[in-house]
Amino acid sequence: MKYLLLGIVEYQEVCNFVKTNNQKKEIMGTRSTVKFYSDYDQKTPILSVYQQFDGYISGVGHTLARWLQGKTIINGIQSQTMEDGFANGMGCLSAQYVRDQKEAIGGFYLTTPDDKQEYNYEVRLIDGRFEITVDEFKGTPEELLTYEESDEDE
Numbered sequence: 298m299k300y301l302l303l304g305i306v307e308y309q310e311v312c313n314f315v316k317t318n319n320q321k322k323e324i325m326g327t328r329s330t331v332k333f334y335s336d337y338d339q340k341t342p343i344l345s346v347y348q349q350f351d352g353y354i355s356g357v358g359h360t361l362a363r364w365l366q367g368k369t370i371i372n373g374i375q376s377q378t379m380e381d382g383f384a385n386g387m388g389c390l391s392a393q394y395v396r397d398q399k400e401a402i403g404g405f406y407l408t409t410p411d412d413k414q415e416y417n418y419e420v421r422l423i424d425g426r427f428e429i430t431v432d433e434f435k436g437t438p439e440e441l442l443t444y445e446e447s448d449e450d451e
Contacts, residue, residue, distance in 0.1 A: 327352040329416035330408060331361060333391040336370070336422050344391035346398075347408040352416040354446045358431060361418060362438035364397065365427045387422055 329352025332342035348357050367382045368390060377383035384390035399405050419430040429441050436444070 326350055327356065327416065328414040329353075329357045329418060330412050330414050331357065331394070331418045331420065332410065333387055333394065334419065334421045336387050339421055342410045342419075343388055344394070345408045345410050345412060346395065347406045347412055347414065348398075349404045349406075352414060354416070354431065354434070354441065354444060357416065358418065358429070358441055358444075360398075361420070362429060362441040364394070365420070365429070365438040368393075368427070370422055370425070 326349065328350075329348045331344075331346050331348065333344040334341070335343045351357055351360075369377075369383050370387065370390060371377055371383050371385055374385055379393055384393055395407070416431055421428045421430075427438055428435065429438060431441075432446075434441060434444050
């Protein structure tokens with residue numbers, strides 16, 4: 298995929314390095330959004346985040362799917378904890394996502410519901426199960442982890 302940078306330079310992918318937990322890792326400039334929807338309103342996101350790097354399915358998509366696999370939505374709090382993977386509704390889950398994903402300055406931002414990038418993930422709770430939608434994929438986190446993305450960028 299080609300991008301025009303400030304109307305001057307054209308490039309294929311941006312390769313950057315980010316330092317987290319004192320380790321340097323290479324990341325690719327493939328932008329994405331992740332939007333979480335309320336248990337009650339499936340049309341308007343309650344959280345929209347922009348991620349600047351690794352937005353492709355095997356990057357942000359798999360990270361999101363693995364993160365959701367360890368989560369359970371409950372209605373009311375008794376002895377459950379976030380550390381044990383519980384969230385009191387989709388609003389609580391959304392807040393946990395921001396807390397868990399924001400590791401350093403930049404790269405991960407809150408954004409507007411209408412923001413669209415190369416990859417746009419949507420997370421909903423349907424009949425007690427998480428559903429992720431991105432491009433032509435719609436399914437569970439487990440199904441996204443085995444989904445093979447088509448190569449149509451060329």
